[in-house]
Amino acid sequence: MSPLIALVGNPNCGKTALFNILTGSRQKVANYAGVTVERKEGSLLTPSGKRVRILDLPGAYSLDPLTPDEQVTADVLLGRRTGESQPDFVVCVTDATNLRQNLRLVLSLKRLHLPMVVALNMSDIARRKGMMIDAERLAGELGVPVVETIGVKTTGVRALIKVLDGVGYPSPAPHAAGGRPAPWRTPSASDIEHDQSEVRRILGLVGGDRLNGVTISDRVDAVLLNPVLGPLILAVILFLVFQAVFAWAQVPMDEIKLGVAAFGNWLAAALPASLLKDLAINGVLAGVGSVLVFLPQIIILFFFILILEDSGYLPRAAFLLDRVMGSVGLSGRAFIPLLSSFACAIPGIMATRTIQNPRDRLATIMIAPLMTCSARLPVYALIIGAFIPRRTVWGGLELQGVVLFALYIVGVASAMAVAFVLKRSAPGAGLQSLMLELPAYHWPNLRSLAIGLWQRVEIFMSRVGTIILALMVILWALSSFPAPPPGATGPPIQYSVAGHLGSWLAVLFAPIGFNWQISIALVPGLAAREVAVGALGTVYALSASGSDVSGTLTPLIAQSWSLPTALSLLAWYVFAPQCLSTLATVKRETNSWRYPIIMAAYMFALAYAGSLITYTIAKALS
Amino acid sequence: MLTPKSSLPAAAGIRLTELGTGMCARVVSVAAPDAATPVDLGRRLAELGFLPGEAVRIVARGLMARAPLAVRIGTGTFALRLFEAACIRVCPEQPRPA
Numbered sequence: 001m002s003p004l005i006a007l008v009g010n011p012n013c014g015k016t017a018l019f020n021i022l023t024g025s026r027q028k029v030a031n032y033a034g035v036t037v038e039r040k041e042g043s044l045l046t047p048s049g050k051r052v053r054i055l056d057l058p059g060a061y062s063l064d065p066l067t068p069d070e071q072v073t074a075d076v077l078l079g080r081r082t083g084e085s086q087p088d089f090v091v092c093v094t095d096a097t098n099l100r101q102n103l104r105l106v107l108s109l110k111r112l113h114l115p116m117v118v119a120l121n122m123s124d125i126a127r128r129k130g131m132m133i134d135a136e137r138l139a140g141e142l143g144v145p146v147v148e149t150i151g152v153k154t155t156g157v158r159a160l161i162k163v164l165d166g167v168g169y170p171s172p173a174p175h176a177a178g179g180r181p182a183p184w185r186t187p188s189a190s191d192i193e194h195d196q197s198e199v200r201r202i203l204g205l206v207g208g209d210r211l212n213g214v215t216i217s218d219r220v221d222a223v224l225l226n227p228v229l230g231p232l233i234l235a236v237i238l239f240l241v242f243q244a245v246f247a248w249a250q251v252p253m254d255e256i257k258l259g260v261a262a263f264g265n266w267l268a269a270a271l272p273a274s275l276l277k278d279l280a281i282n283g284v285l286a287g288v289g290s291v292l293v294f295l296p297q298i299i300i301l302f303f304f305i306l307i308l309e310d311s312g313y314l315p316r317a318a319f320l321l322d323r324v325m326g327s328v329g330l331s332g333r334a335f336i337p338l339l340s341s342f343a344c345a346i347p348g349i350m351a352t353r354t355i356q357n358p359r360d361r362l363a364t365i366m367i368a369p370l371m372t373c374s375a376r377l378p379v380y381a382l383i384i385g386a387f388i389p390r391r392t393v394w395g396g397l398e399l400q401g402v403v404l405f406a407l408y409i410v411g412v413a414s415a416m417a418v419a420f421v422l423k424r425s426a427p428g429a430g431l432q433s434l435m436l437e438l439p440a441y442h443w444p445n446l447r448s449l450a451i452g453l454w455q456r457v458e459i460f461m462s463r464v465g466t467i468i469l470a471l472m473v474i475l476w477a478l479s480s481f482p483a484p485p486p487g488a489t490g491p492p493i494q495y496s497v498a499g500h501l502g503s504w505l506a507v508l509f510a511p512i513g514f515n516w517q518i519s520i521a522l523v524p525g526l527a528a529r530e531v532a533v534g535a536l537g538t539v540y541a542l543s544a545s546g547s548d549v550s551g552t553l554t555p556l557i558a559q560s561w562s563l564p565t566a567l568s569l570l571a572w573y574v575f576a577p578q579c580l581s582t583l584a585t586v587k588r589e590t591n592s593w594r595y596p597i598i599m600a601a602y603m604f605a606l607a608y609a610g611s612l613i614t615y616t617i618a619k620a621l622s
Numbered sequence: 623m624l625t626p627k628s629s630l631p632a633a634a635g636i637r638l639t640e641l642g643t644g645m646c647a648r649v650v651s652v653a654a655p656d657a658a659t660p661v662d663l664g665r666r667l668a669e670l671g672f673l674p675g676e677a678v679r680i681v682a683r684g685l686m687a688r689a690p691l692a693v694r695i696g697t698g699t700f701a702l703r704l705f706e707a708a709c710i711r712v713c714p715e716q717p718r719p720a
Contacts, residue, residue, distance in 0.1 A: 066662065066669075097697060098697040098698050100698075101670070101696055101697065104669075104671075189664070189665055192668045200675075217699075221681055221682055225692055227685035228685065230685075322684060322690045322701065322703065323684050323690070326703070332703075433706065434701055434703040435666065435701070435702060435703075436701040437699070438699040438700065439698075439699075
């Protein structure tokens with residue numbers, strides 16, 4: 001087994017960028033056993049040809065854990081986490097511009113008596129700020145080796161790699177001086193104070209301690225955190241993101257559509273008429289193709305979320321929204337899980353572990369699926385594309401983008417309403433904490449952005465390749481068998497199992513304006529929302545009388561649905577309770593069936609009520 | 623409860639919440655002011671660096687009820703809600719030249 005090296009550090013010390021540059025794309029992302037804390041391991045081949053494993057531990061302010069993240073970090077380092085071996089070597093990553101805070105963790109880590117090195121990360125930024133840190137002196141004072149690193153440059157980690165090259169396994173612990181280290185003791189308040197005075201003493205000797213000076217970040221914050229300008233800028237940023245999701249994605253989406261259509265035509269010409277050909281074209285290609293087309297929009301959305309996160313703006317947004325969140329009983333910290341839920345509720349729900357208050361965390365989990373996740377985007381995009389005209393309003397705004405933005409707002413507003421009801425139903429739950437670090441702004445790191453985007457694309461593509469593909473094949477089978485009786489006049493799908501199921505469900509959904517095709521599509525949509533679009537593709541491909549199977553879905557539904565039906569389906573998907581993986585995640589996070597069941601029930605009720613109201617009003621107006 | 627090494631009484635100085643935006647101060651003590659505040663709050667603040675003797679500055683405040691607060695502590699900045707900032711007593715100082 002290769003030696004295991006752990007990266008430890010405060011949140012925002014640039015640890016992940018350093019991990020990315022050390023391991024490149026050789027990363028395995030999973031969860032720690034039994035918890036939903038993300039476990040990232042990668043490997044590095046050192047210049048002497050040795051392979052070492054590198055574990056990126058969750059960010060921690062101290063080894064006295066208050067969040068599940070810090071618990072994992074402390075447990076792994078103390079060697080008491082089941083299924084994890086104690087690291088052979090520790091790299092304590094520090095932000096060289098913020099040593100006053102970061103060195104306390106170094107002092108705590110030293111008490112573990114594991115072999116370690118301190119990485120003075122962002123040393124280039126520190127130097128640019130005029131903070132001259134005497135690394136040699138620091139090493140002398142700390143009693144551990146210190147290397148300077150620049151986590152965003154390949155040349156910036158050479159010294160660190162050289163140190164890692166020398167790590168052996170099992171390595172003798174130089175500080176342990178033979179025998180077991182003293183048992184770990186949780187530091188008391190006076191220990192923390194003692195550590196801080198030690199930090200002050202060391203910083204006085206080695207330099208690099210500049211306090212309270214007005215930094216560039218402060219000047220930016222003077223505008224972005226301004227009580228009046230700040231919220232306005234936040235609104236503009238979010239609005240532009242959603243405009244971009246629609247405007248920039250248009251060309252690549254058209255390309256993908258053309259590509260799928262061309263491939264369908266080629267298949268139609270190349271394969272002999274058979275059941276297999278029918279499966280390939282009407283089942284797989286029509287279904288998967290109509291989901292794949294939304295990849296550009298998902299990439300664009302994540303592109304912006306990752307940039308906002310990496311630049312340090314996201315915690316500022318949490319700061320600006322804290323009062324609003326507080327008024328419905330949430331913490332400003334809930335903003336980040338909720339924003340992640342715009343991409344997907346699953347990472348959002350998993351991100352709630354950074355909320356310390358259990359009641360606060362539960363409320364955030366319960367409303368996370370109301371945030372418009374990217375899986376709803378295909379459904380929204382399909383219906384908006386078919387029913388909302390492409391024109392500009394109010395001087396240059398895309399009407400389609402405006403409608404999309406409105407749908408997001410409705411999702412957020414209903415989430416706030418539900419949170420308010422939850423707060424009312426469980427009063428007196430105490431004060432909710434914020435305590436959120438606002439890191440210095442910096443330019444987003446392109447490497448981390450690329451790796452982050454690639455991981456999202458992989459997740460989406462593997463969903464398309466597995467669960468969506470499988471459901472498409474099942475749906476195709478349900479929609480194709482039994483075959484229509486000889487002499488039948490209607491489209492073949494009406495005689496199939498899916499046709500019958502759809503006509504039963506259509507009775508339930510008739511009051512909200514759904515036809516049997518929509519009702520069928522809702523069934524596979526239970527597995528994942530975006531599957532509903534693929535399913536509509538399959539259903540309509542199979543109910544079309546023959547030739548135009550690779551034609552796009554948009555003109556088909558534009559012809560066959562009324563506007564009230566389309567609006568009703570949009571309203572349905574604002575609440576859309578049907579995503580089994582989200583419910584499974586809630587079960588795992590809350591360790592109880594109670595909350596996923598409550599969640600499914602309340603969302604179904606909201607969806608039905610929302611659609612009923614929308615359909616009734618739209619019908620009365622048209 | 624964290625008390626300063628100096629001979630200042632525990633209630634010396636003002637609450638951090640009373641410090642004006644852009645003003646500098648030095649932390650005197652960090653402790654939960656009443657029973658309604660979670661007990662581990664003082665220690666949590668200490669772990670973030672809110673320790674007696676450290677320099678603080680109010681970087682920004684929210685629009686409504688002038689909360690939350692963005693507080694510079696040492697070289698880092700943290701967003702705190704009012705009840706969190708109320709645990710911290712400070713002694714105001716003249717702002718240094720940038």
